[in-house]
Amino acid sequence: MTGLGELDRPETPTSPGARDARSEQAPSPAATPETTPAATPATTPASAPEVAADRKSSAPHRGAADPVKALMYRHRELCERAVDPLEIAAGLEAHGITDRTAARFRHRDVFSLAEEMYARVSRDGDAPPPSAPAAPRARADWAMLTLLPGTVCATAVAAVHLTHGRSRLFAAAAGTLAVALALRAALRRGPLSRPDRSAPDRATTWTAWLVAYAVLGNGLL
Amino acid sequence: MRIGLLTEGGYPYVSGDARLWCDRLVRGLGQHEFDVYALSRSQHQEDEGWIPLPPNVRRVRTAPLWMAEDDEVILGRRARRRFTECFGELAAVLSGASGGAPTAATGPSEGTSTPEADRFGNALYGLADLAREEGGLVGALRSEAAVRTLERACRAPGAHRAAREARVPDLLAVAAHLERVLRPLSLDWYEDAGLGAVDLCHAASGGPAALPGLLARHFTGVPLLVTEYGVRLRTHYLTAPDAPPAVRSLLAAFHGGLAAEAYARAEVVTSGNTHARRWQERCGADREKLRTVYPGMDARPFAEVGESPECADPDTLVWVGRVEPAKDLVSLLHAFAEVRKRQPKTRLRIVGTPAGSEGTAYLGHCRTLAAQLFPDEAEGPHADGDNPVSFEEIGGPELPAPADAYASGAVTVLSSVVEGFPISLVEAMLCGRVTVSTDVGAVVEVIGGTGLVVPPRNPRALAEACVALLRDPDRRARLGAAARARALELFTVEQNIEAFHGIYLEIVSRAPIRRVVLDETGAPLPFAVPAEDHVPIRWAAPSPSLVTRDGPGWATGRPVRATTPVPAPEGAR
Numbered sequence: 001m002t003g004l005g006e007l008d009r010p011e012t013p014t015s016p017g018a019r020d021a022r023s024e025q026a027p028s029p030a031a032t033p034e035t036t037p038a039a040t041p042a043t044t045p046a047s048a049p050e051v052a053a054d055r056k057s058s059a060p061h062r063g064a065a066d067p068v069k070a071l072m073y074r075h076r077e078l079c080e081r082a083v084d085p086l087e088i089a090a091g092l093e094a095h096g097i098t099d100r101t102a103a104r105f106r107h108r109d110v111f112s113l114a115e116e117m118y119a120r121v122s123r124d125g126d127a128p129p130p131s132a133p134a135a136p137r138a139r140a141d142w143a144m145l146t147l148l149p150g151t152v153c154a155t156a157v158a159a160v161h162l163t164h165g166r167s168r169l170f171a172a173a174a175g176t177l178a179v180a181l182a183l184r185a186a187l188r189r190g191p192l193s194r195p196d197r198s199a200p201d202r203a204t205t206w207t208a209w210l211v212a213y214a215v216l217g218n219g220l221l
Numbered sequence: 222m223r224i225g226l227l228t229e230g231g232y233p234y235v236s237g238d239a240r241l242w243c244d245r246l247v248r249g250l251g252q253h254e255f256d257v258y259a260l261s262r263s264q265h266q267e268d269e270g271w272i273p274l275p276p277n278v279r280r281v282r283t284a285p286l287w288m289a290e291d292d293e294v295i296l297g298r299r300a301r302r303r304f305t306e307c308f309g310e311l312a313a314v315l316s317g318a319s320g321g322a323p324t325a326a327t328g329p330s331e332g333t334s335t336p337e338a339d340r341f342g343n344a345l346y347g348l349a350d351l352a353r354e355e356g357g358l359v360g361a362l363r364s365e366a367a368v369r370t371l372e373r374a375c376r377a378p379g380a381h382r383a384a385r386e387a388r389v390p391d392l393l394a395v396a397a398h399l400e401r402v403l404r405p406l407s408l409d410w411y412e413d414a415g416l417g418a419v420d421l422c423h424a425a426s427g428g429p430a431a432l433p434g435l436l437a438r439h440f441t442g443v444p445l446l447v448t449e450y451g452v453r454l455r456t457h458y459l460t461a462p463d464a465p466p467a468v469r470s471l472l473a474a475f476h477g478g479l480a481a482e483a484y485a486r487a488e489v490v491t492s493g494n495t496h497a498r499r500w501q502e503r504c505g506a507d508r509e510k511l512r513t514v515y516p517g518m519d520a521r522p523f524a525e526v527g528e529s530p531e532c533a534d535p536d537t538l539v540w541v542g543r544v545e546p547a548k549d550l551v552s553l554l555h556a557f558a559e560v561r562k563r564q565p566k567t568r569l570r571i572v573g574t575p576a577g578s579e580g581t582a583y584l585g586h587c588r589t590l591a592a593q594l595f596p597d598e599a600e601g602p603h604a605d606g607d608n609p610v611s612f613e614e615i616g617g618p619e620l621p622a623p624a625d626a627y628a629s630g631a632v633t634v635l636s637s638v639v640e641g642f643p644i645s646l647v648e649a650m651l652c653g654r655v656t657v658s659t660d661v662g663a664v665v666e667v668i669g670g671t672g673l674v675v676p677p678r679n680p681r682a683l684a685e686a687c688v689a690l691l692r693d694p695d696r697r698a699r700l701g702a703a704a705r706a707r708a709l710e711l712f713t714v715e716q717n718i719e720a721f722h723g724i725y726l727e728i729v730s731r732a733p734i735r736r737v738v739l740d741e742t743g744a745p746l747p748f749a750v751p752a753e754d755h756v757p758i759r760w761a762a763p764s765p766s767l768v769t770r771d772g773p774g775w776a777t778g779r780p781v782r783a784t785t786p787v788p789a790p791e792g793a794r
Contacts, residue, residue: 083383083473084474086455086503090455094459096547096638098662
């Protein structure tokens, strides 16, 4: 679940003092969840794998190396869901974990155990939030799409006025086609688009009505 | 003395939490007047009505925390700006967006003097002042400006990661919740005729119930006493509905801040057991203002049984409680199988009603297991047989009252894996029955040395303890008597009421309210307060118990023995 568990195991201290020091560190600003998942493996000594292998072979029973990891696995939903250490503490207590149980994990009380669990859990949201600069580009696109049908329409009308005879017919046809395409683009991705594509097509019908009214005026009614 | 009792979803309502305790308290302290200020939790609760109130309840004022009612207060430009400032500050505290170093993820545990706690309090009282001047903030808290302020705080640098991810629906949910919880700000309870007139505010639970007390303390300096039998913050964590992390994070920050503020401002904080006390300490309550007042139980129904220990069947174990998986009856049945191997005539009575559908299923499972483990047995070849494990309910013809259930057995067993304050143990102790219980929750605290305690989920240890007691009637009688004496001393209603009476007097002596007494025309009335009231000596020294209990200083020395001490004989120990 955590992904850093394999690296984490060798770090488990044998003396209660080391564990306590670590758990005390956990809530400090330097080890807040933004930095912890990256920082914890980095602190693992390079020679750790051999130590791990040694200890694994001599471990008397399963889970002895890192009891907190097993506990975190058992309560993984709680840990992933928690928004602060007290929530984990409340959940652990509701599952019958008391200070005496916490002493087995070399913690003074449930609260410090919960703090360690909170600091060690890796959350789904650890990735940085979606980058902000996406917004301005979208705005430029959006403005262009908004203005496109009007611009094309004006150009087409000007072309129709400036040309004569047969070329006028071509200009009118090309203008109509261009306006239709621009209008379609604006409806697809511009200001009049529907945010959810899966919804029924009622919005499109209304937009079509609106466009038809704009073209034909009161005659449509 | 006039006491303002503050409840949330509690006392005067028929379905309220802790209404029994409040009712006993109010009836037990008939010499004091009580004003009840109740916040109701739902329409259903209001429809059910109130329980009958004793005559010393002078007034009851209620306000709904669930209904959306608009107060048509239009804020002016300056008021709007002040609101945005204060609410923005509050939102910044909740989202962790502080000016300086972010103190993310450490929770409200940093004590009372940190700037974070001060900021929360300042923002809260700023809003309260504004609400008092303008006549209500319900509209403003529901306005778009509030949501925008919240959003700005969540997007500010330094905000928690969870808060940064808040989307508009999350912000709306948080704003709606805050509006409901902060509704006490808009109430008109803090006038001179309301909470301004009481000598002491007693909040019957933490959290929203303590908020009116905090405001009364802010406006008129009324001292506050907070009593928590279950920690409100913990309840919030356990019962909060599933919501996006942003909502849960912001609301948890709010409730944590509110709890810390209440603990910091209260004169005395009482808890029902050590577990609640640890949470309170964790949330920043000063150790010296914490008191443990055990819940009281009515001892009278158990008196008859407690006085006659010989009516017990010496071969019967009794379990009493609500049947649910947390009680671990399976482990009890396995332990009983072990007991039967060594004491074949033993019987087990499981007395209790299932709690909910889960409890019903669990009870069925236990019945099946009992039938598999223990075949029916009979006295002889011609008698009808029955199972050594019987499942019963209180209220039937055999067991009309809980006392009868305890009376029928020699040993009361508790096998829970999760437990709060174990009421069934206290009842067994009041009946003078020895108990064997698992080491969970407040069990050790309740039992003291008057019963056997084994680790949870350990049927063998449970069985050994039971067998040891079943084989030793003398030890059973001795421990049972000790248990009854302990329960009568610590867990009676009288003890509970007496403790609160003492705390009331202590608070009022330490933090008296000095009011200017006015005559009919509104002018200050001279000589209304006796001159002794203004003597610049602290009548109540920092440790008032020393002076009030033991009299003047010359009497506080150690009592002088009139006779030479005689070493106690061995048997007296």
